Amino acid sequence: MPWLAIKLPELPLQVFTRGLADEDTPLGVIDSGRRNRILAANGAARAQGVFAGQALSAARAMAPALQLQARQTAREAALLAEIACWAGRFTPRISLAPPDAVLLEIGASLRLFGGMDAIRQQAREGLLQLGIEARLACAPTPLAACWFAACGQDPAAGIDWREALDGLPLSVLGSGTDGDPALPQMLAHATTACSASTLELLDGLGARSIGVVRALPAAGLARRQAQAVGLLIARARGEQPDPRPWFEPPARFSHELALPAPTHHSEALLFAARRLFASLSAWLQARHAGIDHCRLSLVHEGSGETPLDIVLGHPSDDADHLALITRERLGMQVLPAEICILRLEAEHPLDRGAHATDLFGSPGQARNEALQLLDRLRARLGDGAVRRLAPLADHRPEAAWQVCGERSRSSQAKPSPSRNLRPLWLLPAPRAIDLRQYALIGDAERIESGWWDEGDIRRDYYLARRADGSLCWVFHDLASPGGWFLHGCFG
Amino acid sequence: MAQLLENLPAGLVWQGSHLARPPGGILPTGFPVLDAELPGGGWPAGALIELLAEHPGVGELSLLLPLMRKAGAERWIACIAPPLLPYAPALAAAGVPLQRLLLIQPASAAEALWAARQATASGACALVLAWLARPDTAALRRLQLAAEESATPLFLFRTRDMARHASPAPLRLALAPTTGGLRIDILKRRGPPAARPVLLSWLDDTAATNDACAGTARRLALVG
Numbered sequence: 033m034p035w036l037a038i039k040l041p042e043l044p045l046q047v048f049t050r051g052l053a054d055e056d057t058p059l060g061v062i063d064s065g066r067r068n069r070i071l072a073a074n075g076a077a078r079a080q081g082v083f084a085g086q087a088l089s090a091a092r093a094m095a096p097a098l099q100l101q102a103r104q105t106a107r108e109a110a111l112l113a114e115i116a117c118w119a120g121r122f123t124p125r126i127s128l129a130p131p132d133a134v135l136l137e138i139g140a141s142l143r144l145f146g147g148m149d150a151i152r153q154q155a156r157e158g159l160l161q162l163g164i165e166a167r168l169a170c171a172p173t174p175l176a177a178c179w180f181a182a183c184g185q186d187p188a189a190g191i192d193w194r195e196a197l198d199g200l201p202l203s204v205l206g207s208g209t210d211g212d213p214a215l216p217q218m219l220a221h222a223t224t225a226c227s228a229s230t231l232e233l234l235d236g237l238g239a240r241s242i243g244v245v246r247a248l249p250a251a252g253l254a255r256r257q258a259q260a261v262g263l264l265i266a267r268a269r270g271e272q273p274d275p276r277p278w279f280e281p282p283a284r285f286s287h288e289l290a291l292p293a294p295t296h297h298s299e300a301l302l303f304a305a306r307r308l309f310a311s312l313s314a315w316l317q318a319r320h321a322g323i324d325h326c327r328l329s330l331v332h333e334g335s336g337e338t339p340l341d342i343v344l345g346h347p348s349d350d351a352d353h354l355a356l357i358t359r360e361r362l363g364m365q366v367l368p369a370e371i372c373i374l375r376l377e378a379e380h381p382l383d384r385g386a387h388a389t390d391l392f393g394s395p396g397q398a399r400n401e402a403l404q405l406l407d408r409l410r411a412r413l414g415d416g417a418v419r420r421l422a423p424l425a426d427h428r429p430e431a432a433w434q435v436c437g438e439r440s441r442s443s444q445a446k447p448s449p450s451r452n453l454r455p456l457w458l459l460p461a462p463r464a465i466d467l468r469q470y471a472l473i474g475d476a477e478r479i480e481s482g483w484w485d486e487g488d489i490r491r492d493y494y495l496a497r498r499a500d501g502s503l504c505w506v507f508h509d510l511a512s513p514g515g516w517f518l519h520g521c522f523g
Numbered sequence: 524m525a526q527l528l529e530n531l532p533a534g535l536v537w538q539g540s541h542l543a544r545p546p547g548g549i550l551p552t553g554f555p556v557l558d559a560e561l562p563g564g565g566w567p568a569g570a571l572i573e574l575l576a577e578h579p580g581v582g583e584l585s586l587l588l589p590l591m592r593k594a595g596a597e598r599w600i601a602c603i604a605p606p607l608l609p610y611a612p613a614l615a616a617a618g619v620p621l622q623r624l625l626l627i628q629p630a631s632a633a634e635a636l637w638a639a640r641q642a643t644a645s646g647a648c649a650l651v652l653a654w655l656a657r658p659d660t661a662a663l664r665r666l667q668l669a670a671e672e673s674a675t676p677l678f679l680f681r682t683r684d685m686a687r688h689a690s691p692a693p694l695r696l697a698l699a700p701t702t703g704g705l706r707i708d709i710l711k712r713r714g715p716p717a718a719r720p721v722l723l724s725w726l727d728d729t730a731a732t733n734d735a736c737a738g739t740a741r742r743l744a745l746v747g
Binding site: 398399401402404405406408409412413414417418419420421422423424429432433434435454455456457458459460497498500501502503504520521522523 | 577579580581582583584585595597598599607608609610611612613614615616617621622624625626627628629630634637638641642645646647648699700701702703
């Protein structure tokens, strides 16, 4: 059974409920064509007595707290495309079946993922992360898979799927895209559903299931303008070819998530952002790639948006890691207005190179952890707060070290020119001291250098012991005005 | 009865007169004198360890140099909000892998605490050194938990007067400089109270002079 259908029931509603963290908010979607009717309602709204097809005024009376959204077909199509992108982690052969299904040809992926049940399980978990409720079904033909998913059935491996197909109710025939009457006859194969009038006719004939329709004489159906039904069923049964156009995943990731209610709570925003990151992660996995930069745009309710650039130190496809970095960035961001839409954009996926998974925690994992910690610290504390040190070949103590960016490949550290004892701690700036509290030990080390860059020094350095016994590094400044200074501790 | 206790499998029953063996691993300190006094014979690998000193520069870094030298290739040595600048040439001379040393200087005390917890909990650090302003008991407990879960030793440097306050850290050492060495009072450990302080010596008086310029590193290697 090489086709897996992902069917999204109540897609107009799911576009909005996806970003909803709590399920107690009653939410309804109204059709833009029929403004005064409820098209779909979520569980909380249904519990209060709202149902699809109800008049708007009645619904408002039943549930005063009901939040309403106008149906957005463009967003529905975008969500379908996003799921198709996401499905790229299972197979490159994906086909959209508008309005509300995605078909995956998984014949070649079965072995990799460990069988049909394993794929189904992974797909279910993945869709949950995307925040999408879906029905899955497998069948040998795309149309049959679609129909089974629409009925919420999934034929078990043992039984004859054609028989199961015969048992499906008549309504599945209308579940695909309606054939556009304007289309020429030669494009009729694009039709995946029969028209409402045909359905009505069949219903009037007393046909309740696919099996009954199949038993009807073909000539009679043709005479009644219903020959498309026979073709449709033949395609579902695999008796007629059913070519599908393959979905081409876009080279650039850009997806939006509409929040059901505007908010400025970072937890709610993060919850919704996680959905997008899961999607981005799958898009990257399909390419065996990672990204080191993406942009999360927070679109404000009125106008304008706040871009949040998420920069990683190394290419990654880890959704959890991205969410962690975003949490830190969101925590610091001051939002001028409430947010209603999140948009995640990413391009230029970078090749991460294939890595084998190891039975005994690979060294690559430790390296990843180390880099992830760095990203997290930099995201919260800022670039300047996380640094690395390197010695520099200079005789002047304050010039003998440098800060290097943690991303730069540190070249082999140059040895310090002095082979004398140096303190482990250096004071940020020399501090004037009273020499009577220090006992000098040994001879002076004269450091006289730096005439070329205005940092000229002439000093005699000594080891010195403080009253409590700790060792420090003091110097006598030979340049005017002179004096004794503390410059380091041996720690 | 005594014989019965002797025959029990190790780790099943802890007797008050013995040093406990910490649940995580053990990291040798590099100083046999100190190892002998610590439960398990070294630093506990997953614990909050408090080092109390009057002021920075008493010898706290030298005490940890053997551990820092052993930091793995893929793990950081995180230095969070150090009061002075760790001096790169001296550290390099002492054999510390500088490319693994992360110097983290957060803007506020709260962020320093956050960074300490992140660094410890990530498991990506070989050891974490933190100088925190005034962590309360709840924060210390969270740090101890993070250290325990990730098996990362977290060394927290505090002032000497903090010894009066209780702390969830299983190991607390007070450090004081001596002439050419370090005096370590074990304030708290899992085991009987320490009878006497541990005295470490890394620089005898002649070595402290500049003519024996071999550097702290080699001298420490001899001691360890």
